[in-house]
């Protein structure tokens with residue numbers, strides 16, 4: 080593999096995702112020497128641009144060190160650019176000619192950094208004009224959410240893709256699957272004897288999976304309003320984390336074995352209803368310290384007047400199988416909240432037959448902090464050091480900054496794009512997983528978005544979200560031990 084040539088095509092090369100994420104990722108992989116030798120890059124978009132134009136657009140995001148100045152010139156030298164329309168087959172034929180001229184016997188990767196409205200035509204055009212026909216070479220297609228808006232539209236897209244490509248040619252990105260701590264769930268759970276026996280409804284009171292961001296839609300209001308927080312973060316990123324937390328041990332570490340177990344968990348999840356959720360929408364804080372924080376969601380000029388789109392959601396899911404039935408899986412996500420945080424928190428039940436003074440024992444919690452600052456820590460009781468005999472809560476703490484000082488944590492996109500080169504689908508979403516994910520959320524989304532749908536509860540920019548959300552989590556069995 081290593082010496083065979085590869086060509087990576089960025090479709091939508093002039094867009095936001097390309098300049099902010101895809102080109103910087105390709106550059107990182109290139110400078111770190113992780114890509115196969117002889118990899119070349121092609122940008123494709125409608126405008127008549129040159130590589131220099133792309134270079135200029137990307138340069139604020141590439142983060143080139145002084146010592147890397149020569150290398151970055153080398154990087155741009157293996158880049159080229161082709162202008163073409165997304166719905167014109169002749170333009171894709173032209174792209175194919177360019178691909179062949181550049182490297183006659185290369186494997187091909189296509190990244191769709193494009194709006195979903197053109198996924199159908201672009202994938203059809205790739206299939207009809209740009210697949211490699213060279214023996215021993217392959218073609219792979221990478222796409223990102225949104226994969227439809229509900230079960231029907233997603234199934235339509237999946238069927239379309241299935242007509243064009245085999246499952247092993249398709250890489251659906253959920254970038255949370257590329258994060259260190261999310262990948263660590265497998266090692267933590269299945270590489271330690273101590274967790275296996277307690278990982279069930281007899282011992283676990285609740286699981287909380289949190290995503291919070293301290294800023295609003297930041298000019299992406301137009302996109303966001305069409306999808307809302309449930310589709311933007313919960314139905315994909317948080318649900319994926321939940322699968323890895325709840326699934327049975329896979330038969331092996333092979334991608335299909337892992338994905339099989341994830342699908343099984345999803346199949347056991349009951350579809351959500353309005354009773355299982357609390358929705359919120361942020362309002363500006365007149366006393367806010369930044370200009371952004373003074374503005375509410377609806378003050379964003381790209382958001383339609385009177386929008387009822389949720390920017391915060393808490394949902395309680397039930398995995399109705401023998402291991403989990405009755406344990407609330409609380410998925411919680413919000414924009415414009417008090418902090419940046421993503422974590423999984425396993426809260427254990429109270430110790431039976433308590434011999435300590437009332438209220439002294441706190442519930443054990445195992446926390447995997449995804450960001451910021453990767454960490455695994457366990458809240459536990461210990462004797463108050465010294466003469467006293469009482470118990471107090473402390474932490475067994477594995478903070479990566481301390482334990483793995485100086486170890487570079489790759490960005491999620493770097494890992495995932497490298498996986499596509501290597502042909503590893505372990506951290507990508509399979510079609511049946513996606514279908515189940517939509518099955519769980521579609522009835523709820525339809526109810527929420529129907530004419531009589533609920534109005535989200537207002538919460539102030541920079542707060543933890545509506546207090547009704549905490550109330551619901553408590554009612555379902557979570558005992559708040561802090562202000563997460």
Ligand code: BG6
Nearest residue numbers: 254255292311312316421450491
């Ligand atoms: C994206 C969402 O998928 O994830 C964004 O569309 C969100 O709204 C982002 O901000 C969060 O990603 P990260 O890696 O910064 O936690």
